[in-house]
Amino acid sequence: MNTTATAPQLDTRVGDTLSTRFTVAHDNWMCDGDRFLRPVADADATFWERWAAVRYFEDQLQQRFQVERILLEELRAFLTPEMNERLWMQADRLTRLLGTFGRLGRQRESARELAHTTRELLEALRLWYAEIELAAGGIRLSDVSREGIRLLGELNPARCGWADAHG
Numbered sequence: 001m002n003t004t005a006t007a008p009q010l011d012t013r014v015g016d017t018l019s020t021r022f023t024v025a026h027d028n029w030m031c032d033g034d035r036f037l038r039p040v041a042d043a044d045a046t047f048w049e050r051w052a053a054v055r056y057f058e059d060q061l062q063q064r065f066q067v068e069r070i071l072l073e074e075l076r077a078f079l080t081p082e083m084n085e086r087l088w089m090q091a092d093r094l095t096r097l098l099g100t101f102g103r104l105g106r107q108r109e110s111a112r113e114l115a116h117t118t119r120e121l122l123e124a125l126r127l128w129y130a131e132i133e134l135a136a137g138g139i140r141l142s143d144v145s146r147e148g149i150r151l152l153g154e155l156n157p158a159r160c161g162w163a164d165a166h167g
Contacts, residue, residue, distance in 0.1 A: 017137055017138065021155065042115055043115040057105060064155075070151060075135075075139060078139045094128055097121045
């Protein structure tokens with residue numbers, strides 16, 4: 001019997017997981033969050049800091065969150081039941097915090113409550129982003145549906161309003 005040993009072929013796609021794509025977007029998005037939201041985490045924030053935070057919330061943050069929720073629905077089959085449950089519980093928490101932030105950001109006399117909500121929101125965003133990156137670590141780009149690829153394109157940092165601000 002003649003056996004020939006051959007070196008295994010490295011599948012270069014294995015390293016091309018969704019985690020790296022999410023990480024780039026999330027890092028930039030947290031910079032945006034810190035830039036626009038962090039100032040209103042202080043009850044002494046100025047009118048202009050509040051205004052900038054509300055504009056960022058309305059113009060970018062809500063849309064980004066909705067795109068990620070839709071994308072996670074596309075990726076649900078790739079995730080363990082436990083990971084799905086954690087992500088959707090966090091999505092519910094973020095939905096509540098975003099709603100509260102949107103309401104408080106437009107109210108007068110809500111600086112203290114807005115500051116508290118903003119701190120919670122930033123913490124929840126960091127956790128949400130980290131969990132998504134962890135969950136996406138085992139999903140190869142080549143396994144994602146056409147719709148998933150389209151949604152990933154919406155996460156592209158170059159297509160977002162902050163691309164100019166971050167070089």
